[in-house]
Amino acid sequence: MNLEKIRAAGRAVVDTEAQALTALAERIDGTFDEACSTLLSCQGRIIVSGMGKSGHIAGKIAATLASTGSPAFFVHPGEASHGDLGMIKPEDVVIAISNSGNSPELLLILPMIKRMGVPLITLTGKPDSPMAKLATINLDVSVDREACPLNLAPTASTTTTLAMGDALAIALLEARGFSMDDFAASHPGGSLGRRLLLRVDDIMATDTAVPIVAPDTLLPDALMTMTQSGFGMTMIADHDKRLLGVFTDGDLRRAIDQRVELTQTPVSNVMTVGGKTITPDTLASDALDMMEHHKINALPVIVDNNRICGALKMHDLLASGVV
Numbered sequence: 001m002n003l004e005k006i007r008a009a010g011r012a013v014v015d016t017e018a019q020a021l022t023a024l025a026e027r028i029d030g031t032f033d034e035a036c037s038t039l040l041s042c043q044g045r046i047i048v049s050g051m052g053k054s055g056h057i058a059g060k061i062a063a064t065l066a067s068t069g070s071p072a073f074f075v076h077p078g079e080a081s082h083g084d085l086g087m088i089k090p091e092d093v094v095i096a097i098s099n100s101g102n103s104p105e106l107l108l109i110l111p112m113i114k115r116m117g118v119p120l121i122t123l124t125g126k127p128d129s130p131m132a133k134l135a136t137i138n139l140d141v142s143v144d145r146e147a148c149p150l151n152l153a154p155t156a157s158t159t160t161t162l163a164m165g166d167a168l169a170i171a172l173l174e175a176r177g178f179s180m181d182d183f184a185a186s187h188p189g190g191s192l193g194r195r196l197l198l199r200v201d202d203i204m205a206t207d208t209a210v211p212i213v214a215p216d217t218l219l220p221d222a223l224m225t226m227t228q229s230g231f232g233m234t235m236i237a238d239h240d241k242r243l244l245g246v247f248t249d250g251d252l253r254r255a256i257d258q259r260v261e262l263t264q265t266p267v268s269n270v271m272t273v274g275g276k277t278i279t280p281d282t283l284a285s286d287a288l289d290m291m292e293h294h295k296i297n298a299l300p301v302i303v304d305n306n307r308i309c310g311a312l313k314m315h316d317l318l319a320s321g322v323v
Contacts, residue, residue, distance in 0.1 A: 016147040044091035046072035053154040061165030069178040077105035101129020201280035204310035215268035222267040245271035
């Protein structure tokens with residue numbers, strides 16, 4: 001096996017597809033604007049269809065549209081001609097994909113879609129193809145050649161088609177003012193959803209699980225509270241649960257270095273005044289970033305007037321799957 005030849009082949013593919021994408025960028029023009037306007041005015045759903053490799057690309061484009069605020073789904077053209085055409089309604093918009101623009105399965109159903117009055121956007125590599133001529137709007141996704149050395153396997157052409165689909169989806173996202181909260185609402189599962197949806201108050205410790213002592217608590221008792229809680233710290237609060245400071249392992253080491261009489265010293269004498277805090281409505285992912293940045297393993301959670309309502313530790317963030 002010649003590794004140099006293998007690497008050269010891989011680089012040639014990437015170079016060919018990069019050149020195809022550069023050429024595609026120049027075709028984001030008035031026709032692209034028309035396609036976006038048509039999709040934005042859609043009162044129903046965006047139906048994306050394609051056969052073979054184009055079908056795989058169509059499925060991904062439909063998924064990207066749906067997850068970024070433009071309701072969409074994939075319809076297989078072969079199944080459409082056997083009943084699934086009933087899934088398409090007059091208020092919908094159809095995006096049909098074929099590099100050749102001559103896919104028999106699509107050409108069979110597109111005239112019926114046109115008769116329904118459904119706007120048809122095609123993504124083809126041949127602007128003079130039968131599909132392009134049937135289209136309300138045709139987007140040119142042609143390439144000079146495939147990245148395949150035989151110029152046969154769909155490679156550069158599928159890459160440009162996918163990029164055009166992404167361009168449509170993100171342009172629509174921008175036009176709709178689609179926000180991070182909107183994105184989170186459609187991604188409740190997996191680590192992405194947790195990063196966008198999970199907040200501190202969903203995972204923080206509350207009530208008796210929160211390590212709190214009074215400022216006149218002697219160090220041995222404060223240490224017992226800290227150890228039992230598993231937070232590696234205890235909070236010091238007044239009688240209204242307003243945070244005065246925190247006592248951590250680091251504060252204990254400093255007290256020992258300073259030869260403090262541990263058994264007779266109130267915790268308020270050696271605590272860190274104030275300290276880093278967080279609010280319950282903060283995203284858990286932001287809390288994780290803050291804790292990593294400041295190299296701390298636990299945080300007091302406070303509300304108005306610096307009142308303690310909970311505590312958050314790194315272990316709970318990691319267990320929640322935010323990372």
